[in-house]
Amino acid sequence: MNVNDKEELELDLFISMVKSYFDYDFNDYSRASIKRRIKQLAVQSGVEHISELIPKVLYEENFRDVLLQSISVTVTEMFRDPSVFASIRNEVIPALMILPTVNIWHAGCATGEEVYSMAIILREAGLLQYCTIHATDFNEASLDIARQGKYPLENIKGYTKNYIAGGGICSFSDYYTVDGKWAILDPTLREQIRFYRHDLAKDEGFGMMNLILCRNVLIYFKKHLQDHVFNLFDNSLDVNSFLVIGDKETIEFSPIANSFEAFCPTCKIYRRG
Amino acid sequence: MLGYEAVVIGVSAGGFTALSSLLAMVPETFPIPIAIVQHRKSDEHNYLSQHLDKICPISVTEAQMNADVEAGHVYLAPANYHLLIERERQFSLSVDAAVCYSTPSIDVLFESAADTYGNTLIGIILTGANHDGSNGLQKIRECGGLAIVQDPASAEYNVMPQCAIDAAGADHIFSLDEIGHFLAGIRHGCSH
Ligand SMILES: C[S@@+](CC[C@H](N)C(=O)[O-])C[C@H]1O[C@@H](n2cnc3c(N)ncnc32)[C@H](O)[C@@H]1O
Numbered sequence: 148m149n150v151n152d153k154e155e156l157e158l159d160l161f162i163s164m165v166k167s168y169f170d171y172d173f174n175d176y177s178r179a180s181i182k183r184r185i186k187q188l189a190v191q192s193g194v195e196h197i198s199e200l201i202p203k204v205l206y207e208e209n210f211r212d213v214l215l216q217s218i219s220v221t222v223t224e225m226f227r228d229p230s231v232f233a234s235i236r237n238e239v240i241p242a243l244m245i246l247p248t249v250n251i252w253h254a255g256c257a258t259g260e261e262v263y264s265m266a267i268i269l270r271e272a273g274l275l276q277y278c279t280i281h282a283t284d285f286n287e288a289s290l291d292i293a294r295q296g297k298y299p300l301e302n303i304k305g306y307t308k309n310y311i312a313g314g315g316i317c318s319f320s321d322y323y324t325v326d327g328k329w330a331i332l333d334p335t336l337r338e339q340i341r342f343y344r345h346d347l348a349k350d351e352g353f354g355m356m357n358l359i360l361c362r363n364v365l366i367y368f369k370k371h372l373q374d375h376v377f378n379l380f381d382n383s384l385d386v387n388s389f390l391v392i393g394d395k396e397t398i399e400f401s402p403i404a405n406s407f408e409a410f411c412p413t414c415k416i417y418r419r420g
Numbered sequence: 421m422l423g424y425e426a427v428v429i430g431v432s433a434g435g436f437t438a439l440s441s442l443l444a445m446v447p448e449t450f451p452i453p454i455a456i457v458q459h460r461k462s463d464e465h466n467y468l469s470q471h472l473d474k475i476c477p478i479s480v481t482e483a484q485m486n487a488d489v490e491a492g493h494v495y496l497a498p499a500n501y502h503l504l505i506e507r508e509r510q511f512s513l514s515v516d517a518a519v520c521y522s523t524p525s526i527d528v529l530f531e532s533a534a535d536t537y538g539n540t541l542i543g544i545i546l547t548g549a550n551h552d553g554s555n556g557l558q559k560i561r562e563c564g565g566l567a568i569v570q571d572p573a574s575a576e577y578n579v580m581p582q583c584a585i586d587a588a589g590a591d592h593i594f595s596l597d598e599i600g601h602f603l604a605g606i607r608h609g610c611s612h
Binding site: 150184222373396 | 485486501504505506507512514515517531532534536538563
């Protein structure tokens with residue numbers, strides 16, 4: 148048996164231990180990505196082989212959080228893919244304006260940058276106070292950062308560029324104050340946002356939504372988990388509601404493809420028929 | 421004779437010219453898939469893949485998530501996404517942290533491809549000005565795959581090929597032309 152085969156075997160054992168003990172099934176995730184993350188976790192934990200992580204699952208306190216933190220790819224930014232946010236601003240928001248109240252769900256919101264971006268757009272449209280924004284992720288450590296709304300100042304330059312490219316109409320600096328190396332986002336942006344833990348693989352939906360954003364999360368799932376999540380979204384969306392997914396994700400081959408029409412062909416915004 | 425199942429190529433600065441001339445030498449009916457990471461900032465309109473598709477006999481597209489890795493196709497990692505090859509010989513994408521300041525990263529593609537194809541993989545490093553790809557090429561060699569590096573002396577930017585040679589070594593150090601001839605010589609997965 149060569150090194151690679153051994154590694155695969157160890158990974159299988161580790162994944163099955165995590166499933167039995169924590170009830171997370173990482174068999175539903177893209178294997179190559181998971182393998183890379185777990186190998187990095189082994190290096191960080193100072194062990195040579197993936198199999199040496201197995202006792203940690205059982206006996207190390209907080210290992211669940213450590214594991215989730217290293218499995219979940221938390222990389223995100225404000226107004227990522229500005230053209231998508233421009234379309235939300237110019238096409239989706241006008242359609243939401245006619246509703247008495249608006250329910251929005253950010254699934255897999257990571258550290259929250261995308262959620263605050265949305266809140267800014269809603270405020271500029273005068274719609275924020277009529278919205279409830281549910282922002283969820285299965286990684287509690289990321290949610291903690293999201294709740295604080297405090298981000299490294301060095302990122303602000305890029306965010307400002309994105310904000311402008313996404314059709315921002317105010318001065319981005321109005322939305323944060325500087326505290327040392329941190330940019331603190333205007334806390335009133337958070338008033339309509341509820342952050343909570345939710346696992347897309349296991350948990351139910353929570354009511355009818357007018358807009359769901361789930362970007363760059365489905366790329367990590369295997370086809371059947373993607374389909375499961377698409378069904379969850381389908382059941383959580385009213386007629387005429389919107390679904391926004393990542394630039395490289397598609398509902399085309401999913402079981403819900405026929406219930407949705409492409410609302411904006413260039414930027415992965417779909418509308419439920 | 422060993423049958424090869426896939427080719428992965430990593431290229432950075434100078435890649436536009438290098439890929440344009442290299443891929444022009446690859447026949448339309450190339451018997452195995454080619455996956456490429458070309459470092460680039462952003463590419464909203466898939467400009468690079470469209471350009472290469474137009475000037476090359478073989479079909480060139482951006483790799484899509486869940487898509488099968490098929491023979492006779494050249495796949496380009498989309499800008500801002502890492503590209504990986506799964507055991508099921510399907511592509512997956514990731515927005516994981518940059519490696520060597522690059523998303524997509526050559527190492528990420530090479531390492532996942534080495535896991536999947538083992539000793540039936542060919543890894544090629546071309547021109548570039550950083551050291552991405554060195555670890556990946558080393559992994560390909562550890563798994564018994566074939567490593568080809570563009571001769572640093574003939575590359576537009578020599579840093580990346582030189583780093584790869586220093587870190588991983590190479591089975592062949594070729595000019596771009598020689599790499600093209602080598603690839604064109606692959607028939608039904610074998611090199612003659
Ligand atoms: C790359 S981030 C996406 C952040 C943001 N939506 C964006 O596009 O910038 C992926 C997020 O998906 C979350 N995630 C992964 N699996 C999940 C699951 N089963 N349930 C909920 N969230 C999950 C991760 O914790 C991570 O925060």
